[in-house]
Amino acid sequence: xxxxxxxxxxxxxxxxxxxxxxxxxxxxxxxxxxxxxxxxxxxxxxxxxxxxxxxxxxxxxxxxxxxxxxxxxxxxxxxxxxxxxxxxxxxxxxxxxxxxxxxxxxxxxxxx
Amino acid sequence: xxxxxxxxxxxxxxxxxxxxxxxxxxxxxxxxxxxxxxxxxxxxxxxxxxxxxxxxxxxxxxxxxxxxxxxxxxxxxxxxxxxxxxxxxxxxxxxxxxxxxxxxxxxxxxxx
Numbered sequence: 506x507x508x509x510x511x512x513x514x515x516x517x518x519x520x521x522x523x524x525x526x527x528x529x530x531x532x533x534x535x536x537x538x539x540x541x542x543x544x545x546x547x548x549x550x551x552x553x554x555x556x557x558x559x560x561x562x563x564x565x566x567x568x569x570x571x572x573x574x575x576x577x578x579x580x581x582x583x584x585x586x587x588x589x590x591x592x593x594x595x596x597x598x599x600x601x602x603x604x605x606x607x608x609x610x611x612x613x614x615x616x617x
Numbered sequence: 618x619x620x621x622x623x624x625x626x627x628x629x630x631x632x633x634x635x636x637x638x639x640x641x642x643x644x645x646x647x648x649x650x651x652x653x654x655x656x657x658x659x660x661x662x663x664x665x666x667x668x669x670x671x672x673x674x675x676x677x678x679x680x681x682x683x684x685x686x687x688x689x690x691x692x693x694x695x696x697x698x699x700x701x702x703x704x705x706x707x708x709x710x711x712x713x714x715x716x717x718x719x720x721x722x723x724x725x726x727x728x729x
Contacts, residue, residue: 547710548621549660577630594659604650604673605718607659 517614524585526611528578528595537598539605540569540580544591549607552580552593582613590615618652621644621713621721623709629727630699639722642711649692650718651684652708666692667714699728 518524530538541549555562555569555578562569568581577596592612596605596606630636642649648667652660662676666686674684678689681699686692696703706723 546722548710548722550720551717596659600668604662604665605660606662609657609659 511555514609514615515612515614516583516587517616520527520585520615521586524580524582524589524613524615525578526582526593526613528580528608529530530576530578530595530608532597532599532606533576535597535599537587538569538571538578539596540578541594541596541607542591543594549594561614580604585613587589587615587617589613621709621711621719623632623707625724627725627727628724629729631729632699632701634694634698634699634728636696636726638707638726640681640694640697640709640711640721641693642692642709643719644690645672645713646655646719647714650710650712650714651692652710652720653696654706654708655721658707663707696726699726701728704728705727709719 540552540553542552543549550557553567553569555571559586560571566583570579582589590613592610594607594610599606621643648722650665653663654660663704664671664677664684665673669686681697684694704727706725708720708723710718710720712718723728
């Protein structure tokens, strides 16, 4: 079936470096994508979203890039901080409501 | 509280027992979702309510799983004859009819 997945299960970075987390999706009809951050013992927290009519969207220290040609999403975190350590999921919206299909996640570990 | 509240936060039960998990959504949110998250995996959609009715229950794994939302606010996820494979974190999320999903911290179910 259609699914969203991630390339790297674990990413280790030094504090202050930039992080890039990647995600591939398979449903070319999807038109809305979201990145979530999940800390241990907590529920997923919205970070940033992007619609398919855009290829880039920026937030505070985060940027999402969408390449529809190769069905690829990435999340860029600038000046990574220890508080950014978490599991990051991309999610794809399916159906006419907020039925999210999540990938397996990437763990980001930030070292001082 | 201001966020989605789930109880219990942890539940340990024996194989074959009946379990209820409760979700209090954000006040005024008409849409409510249940997801299940196994260790190291992304959340998996179970069921979606719009108001009191289950608009999409296609993610419920089998007829041992059932969810209700009788007054369009609080929802209960019910699992009959629990099995060890049901062990997971059960996440609830709510949103306005369309819009960002807000997740609770989840109920961790362990079936011995």
